Amino acid sequence: xxxxxxxxxxxxxxxxxxxxxxxxxxxxxxxxxxxxxxxxxxxxxxxxxxxxxxxxxxxxxxxxxxxxxxxxxxxxxxxxxxxxxxxxxxxxxxxxxxxxxxxxxxxxxxxxxxxxxxxxxxxxxxxxxxxxxxxxxxxxxxxxxxxxxxxxxxxxxxxxxxxxxxxxxxxxxxxxxxxxxxxxxxxxxxxxxxxxxxxxxxxxxxxxxxxxxxxxxxxxxxxxxxxxxxxxxxxxxxxxxxxxxxxxxxxxxxxxxxxxxxxxxxxxxxxxxxxxxxxxxxxxxxxxxxxxxxxxxxxxxxxxxxxxxxxxxxxxxxxxxxxx
Ligand code: TXA
Ligand code: MG
Numbered sequence: 001x002x003x004x005x006x007x008x009x010x011x012x013x014x015x016x017x018x019x020x021x022x023x024x025x026x027x028x029x030x031x032x033x034x035x036x037x038x039x040x041x042x043x044x045x046x047x048x049x050x051x052x053x054x055x056x057x058x059x060x061x062x063x064x065x066x067x068x069x070x071x072x073x074x075x076x077x078x079x080x081x082x083x084x085x086x087x088x089x090x091x092x093x094x095x096x097x098x099x100x101x102x103x104x105x106x107x108x109x110x111x112x113x114x115x116x117x118x119x120x121x122x123x124x125x126x127x128x129x130x131x132x133x134x135x136x137x138x139x140x141x142x143x144x145x146x147x148x149x150x151x152x153x154x155x156x157x158x159x160x161x162x163x164x165x166x167x168x169x170x171x172x173x174x175x176x177x178x179x180x181x182x183x184x185x186x187x188x189x190x191x192x193x194x195x196x197x198x199x200x201x202x203x204x205x206x207x208x209x210x211x212x213x214x215x216x217x218x219x220x221x222x223x224x225x226x227x228x229x230x231x232x233x234x235x236x237x238x239x240x241x242x243x244x245x246x247x248x249x250x251x252x253x254x255x256x257x258x259x260x261x262x263x264x265x266x267x268x269x270x271x272x273x274x275x276x277x278x279x280x281x282x283x284x285x286x287x288x289x290x291x292x293x294x295x296x297x298x299x300x301x302x303x304x305x306x307x308x309x310x311x312x313x314x315x316x317x318x319x320x321x322x323x324x
Pocket of ligand 1: 028
């Protein structure tokens with residue numbers, strides 16, 4: 001198992017592996033990513049193969065800072081202001097590729113845009129410096145499955161596809177970055193995530209919601225995604241036989257569940273986001289008939305949590321693009 005604690009030595013080794021075209025999984029503040037040199041077409045292709053990811057779904061490319069992003073994409077005033085405020089951090093900006101952009105077109109899924117973010121995690125930042133390349137890195141799970149928040153999840157999902165998995169414990173935010181499309185006016189939220197809509201709107205003013213045809217602009221936002229093997233049921237008020245429960249808040253959960261795990265007993269959405277994917281994995285066991293989830297408030301990080309839960313609960317015809 002190519003799993004190693006993240007140290008200056010293993011990070012340096014990971015940087016060399018990336019420069020040689022290999023894949024390396026690494027922690028970000030959101031979830032673990034499966035990284036490749038974004039300028040290496042074959043390495044990027046290997047990501048799609050390892051994840052069994054459809055080629056129409058573009059990847060996020062990680063950069064160390066805004067000055068680097070500006071070498072790859074049209075980085076206007078608004079991008080600069082957003083980067084100033086939210087980078088490094090869980091905000092991904094979709095921008096027009098520059099004509100001299102060295103990033104693989106496969107990473108953009110053939111679009112004339114590229115999704116860029118500067119991660120806040122110290123291991124991710126050290127790895128970007130060691131590799132001295134932009135790193136394409138989707139979440140390190142098989143396509144459509146639950147994103148990994150621990151190194152062991154990556155090993156379970158991807159086996160030996162990564163030459164190395166850098167282990168740095170549980171990722172602190174626990175839910176993926178917010179994806180904001182800056183190629184349209186006003187900017188459009190393509191995926192709720194670690195930076196809340198409230199924080200973005202306080203900074204930018206009103207943000208557009210994706211039009212129904214937004215499925216084309218955010219090809220990755222399939223209806224069924226983040227899915228455990230068991231069926232998932234939302235807004236559960238009563239137990240069904242054999243079900244496990246993901247509970248939230250300081251209320252007594254309905255009786256009769258085979259097992260109860262708390263996203264947050266105190267009703268803290270930050271804590272709940274951090275626990276979401278790991279607890280879904282823990283309850284995804286054949287001894288249960290399904291997973292039920294108590295209602296989660298749809299504000300702040302709750303929007304991102306409910307977005308992931310709705311996709312995890314969606315019918316499992318994997319290739320049906322839905323709202324973006
Ligand atoms: O927190 C995160 O964002 C994690 C960590 C590893 O950084 N990465 C992640 O990547 O969640 P991934 O590939 O699982 O999700 C990327 C999302 C997809 O929904 C994809 O469709 C969208 O970003 N995306 C990427 N490039 C895009 C583009 N050019 N235009 C529109 N959407 C894009
Ligand atoms: Mg993903």
